[in-house]
Amino acid sequence: MTKKRVGTKILKNMDNLKQKIIHLIIHYPKRFVLGMMALTLLLATGVFKIESEYSHKIWFRENDPYLLELDQFERNFGNDETIMLIVEPKSDLFSNDSISMVKELTDLMWKTPHVVRVDSMTNYTHVSGSLDELKVSSLIPESERITSAESLEIKKQAQELDDLVGPMIAKDMTSTIIIAKMAPVERPVIEYNQSLKFLSEQMAKYSKERVSLKIGGTVPLNVAFRNTSTHDLELILPLVLAILVVLIFFIFKSWKISLFILAEMTLVILATMGFAGHVGIKFSMLISMVPCIVAAIALADSIHIVTTYRNEKSKTKIEAIKYSIGKNFNPTIFTSVTTFVGFVGLMSTDLQPIAQLGTLAAFGVVYAWFTSLFLVSPLVALFLPEIKASSPMSLEKSHRYVEFLDRHKKMILGLTLLIVGFSVHLTLKNKVNSNIIRYFDEKVPVRQANEFLKKHFGGYSGVQIVVDSGRAEGIHDPSFLLKTQSLIQKLEKLDNVTRVSSLIDIIEKIHKAIDTQSQTFIPNSKEQVAQELLLYELGLPVGKNLNTWMSLNRQLLRVDVLWSVEDSFKAVHAIDDMREIIKDSGLKAEVTGKAALITGLDRYIVKTFSTSILGALAMVAVMMIIIFKSIRIGLFSLVPNIIPPALGLGILALMGEPIDIGVVLITSITLGIAVDDTIYFLTQYAQEMKDSGQQIKLSLEKVLMKSTAGLIHTSVILILSFLVFLIGDFAPNRHFGFLIAIVLFLALLCDLCLLPALLLLRKKPVSKG
Numbered sequence: 001m002t003k004k005r006v007g008t009k010i011l012k013n014m015d016n017l018k019q020k021i022i023h024l025i026i027h028y029p030k031r032f033v034l035g036m037m038a039l040t041l042l043l044a045t046g047v048f049k050i051e052s053e054y055s056h057k058i059w060f061r062e063n064d065p066y067l068l069e070l071d072q073f074e075r076n077f078g079n080d081e082t083i084m085l086i087v088e089p090k091s092d093l094f095s096n097d098s099i100s101m102v103k104e105l106t107d108l109m110w111k112t113p114h115v116v117r118v119d120s121m122t123n124y125t126h127v128s129g130s131l132d133e134l135k136v137s138s139l140i141p142e143s144e145r146i147t148s149a150e151s152l153e154i155k156k157q158a159q160e161l162d163d164l165v166g167p168m169i170a171k172d173m174t175s176t177i178i179i180a181k182m183a184p185v186e187r188p189v190i191e192y193n194q195s196l197k198f199l200s201e202q203m204a205k206y207s208k209e210r211v212s213l214k215i216g217g218t219v220p221l222n223v224a225f226r227n228t229s230t231h232d233l234e235l236i237l238p239l240v241l242a243i244l245v246v247l248i249f250f251i252f253k254s255w256k257i258s259l260f261i262l263a264e265m266t267l268v269i270l271a272t273m274g275f276a277g278h279v280g281i282k283f284s285m286l287i288s289m290v291p292c293i294v295a296a297i298a299l300a301d302s303i304h305i306v307t308t309y310r311n312e313k314s315k316t317k318i319e320a321i322k323y324s325i326g327k328n329f330n331p332t333i334f335t336s337v338t339t340f341v342g343f344v345g346l347m348s349t350d351l352q353p354i355a356q357l358g359t360l361a362a363f364g365v366v367y368a369w370f371t372s373l374f375l376v377s378p379l380v381a382l383f384l385p386e387i388k389a390s391s392p393m394s395l396e397k398s399h400r401y402v403e404f405l406d407r408h409k410k411m412i413l414g415l416t417l418l419i420v421g422f423s424v425h426l427t428l429k430n431k432v433n434s435n436i437i438r439y440f441d442e443k444v445p446v447r448q449a450n451e452f453l454k455k456h457f458g459g460y461s462g463v464q465i466v467v468d469s470g471r472a473e474g475i476h477d478p479s480f481l482l483k484t485q486s487l488i489q490k491l492e493k494l495d496n497v498t499r500v501s502s503l504i505d506i507i508e509k510i511h512k513a514i515d516t517q518s519q520t521f522i523p524n525s526k527e528q529v530a531q532e533l534l535l536y537e538l539g540l541p542v543g544k545n546l547n548t549w550m551s552l553n554r555q556l557l558r559v560d561v562l563w564s565v566e567d568s569f570k571a572v573h574a575i576d577d578m579r580e581i582i583k584d585s586g587l588k589a590e591v592t593g594k595a596a597l598i599t600g601l602d603r604y605i606v607k608t609f610s611t612s613i614l615g616a617l618a619m620v621a622v623m624m625i626i627i628f629k630s631i632r633i634g635l636f637s638l639v640p641n642i643i644p645p646a647l648g649l650g651i652l653a654l655m656g657e658p659i660d661i662g663v664v665l666i667t668s669i670t671l672g673i674a675v676d677d678t679i680y681f682l683t684q685y686a687q688e689m690k691d692s693g694q695q696i697k698l699s700l701e702k703v704l705m706k707s708t709a710g711l712i713h714t715s716v717i718l719i720l721s722f723l724v725f726l727i728g729d730f731a732p733n734r735h736f737g738f739l740i741a742i743v744l745f746l747a748l749l750c751d752l753c754l755l756p757a758l759l760l761l762r763k764k765p766v767s768k769g
Contacts, residue, residue, distance in 0.1 A: 029378030044270040046277030053282035054189035084217035085178040094155040117181035127513040136539025170456040216449030224446040232728035268298040272364040286353035294364030301372035307710040331683040335676040336369040398704040409757040423650025433569035433658035458498030464593035465559040472553040476526040502559040503549040571599040640750030648743040674747035715748040
């Protein structure tokens, strides 16, 4: 059997199925409505099973090397996330009142949930001694009241301590920070949110006239990231749905149509999120975007069905419904299949939330097709009166428009090529980067706090380096310590590295206090290193030990690198430089920590762009070729879907915005939505070519006359709805809404201008499909 006969048989079977479905919808509309509602309720039970997950782990597969390195680090050294409480007393920092307040706040930090270690100027210990004695004492005396003379002496001593001024006391001696190390937890963002809530409630008791308090560090930044983005979506999603209802009413002049489509979007959202719960997909910041995505997808098919129905003014209600379903049956199936395939392509990415988003969006596409056919169509049959409205474009107008496109098609294509070329040039010059702190408005407290930390204390985050001595007790080996010391000295010379802390600092401080005549600050033997560390630990106050700097078996040594880096582009290069230094040092060491883990996302973003997005495009192209039985038309169909995201990336570069996770998301969403209108247009075109005897111009005129309204209505509704995201406080949400709106607008222009111009270039007509 030839391919043509196979294709004809498939189309004949689809036509038979279409007629049966139309017959059932017309005769049993109530059953379909009740059936779709019952199925949705069944799926929606999964919503109660959804668990939230906002930790770093959701971005990585369980066997991801970045994640495994971090897990190993946390097993040996605990967490590297911190809360930094900035204390700016209105009086002198070393006055009795200020020191008493810092002591209170230090105790408060110890009482904060999930805090395992607290370092501050009031529990700072300094070392003194002789060859046969080591004294570890507090800088701040335990006495209840500090005299003016004692205050001056403490300040004088503090100024001479390099590991205090800079790390915990600002160089201008007017502010200090209290650093809380956090325990590893299963749900860090949620559980650490409890810690911050407790701390904020206690801070409210302190008068602003007495002290200025700010909360910075990595923990409040991560929590604010989740809270701000979630708050935006809680505000935006209801507004989007409300605006959709109003816009649909404005276009169709019918509250019933508005409510029908609102009901469809609601059911699709419930079913999709219920499906997420049933299959174990956890709710995260990225998954919270799914309702908006599937609502947009659900809208498209129904708009076309309703638009076709209302424009058939010469037919009875039943005839109009039959015609509308029949006319849109094949296009909606084809658009759903290709959009489904496009989102399935995202499932191959190593970025788990994007892969999960692809899964849910693919499910939403399928369910949206069922609801448009088996919910909206029966509702129209049951409740909608006949609507007499004229087509927005007459055949005469479409004729003049096609003639215009035919006369200027080469100019249109040339101008498009020029603009796209310039956009691609800008995109290639752009970089993969993200700067979380810049996602927040300058008035947001966590941004103010962390920028203060960067200015006065050298930063609020960094990476961890784990150096392996190769054996238990190996960190006592002087040769290993000297190599590590040399490594640290090279790390300190790197740009943006403000401070490097490790056990080496403590060993140097101890040995300097014990043996002031020594030419080196590293003891000469393993036994001496072990003995000096033991003496030091015995003198430490309760709650402080050296476990944060070395593993229990004393094989691994931790190096804490604090940097002023805020964006991932610089972080990636800084980490690469560190790895080169480590490679040349002859030591076995790994760069890890939360910051290193998150910067690893940039590499995955590049991979996602080069595999998942391109893979999705390839799969869509194959589907187009199969649907239209033409390689040429299949490739033609990709042009209006590739160009809008390409131009969007160029606009992004012009705005000075880098490529980040949001851009990957925007690209995938716009590809999924834009391809619908293209396939709808081409399917109608193929049918008109068949009916008109392969007359290209006449076919285009009829397609534009009949389909322009549906394409414009869908695009305008979606564009205005996504623009609602501009009211959000979170920068990624604003960029998301703005860029999707721009790209959808460009996609509409491509479908109504560029695609017809391409088709007019053809000497031979497209084969029927």
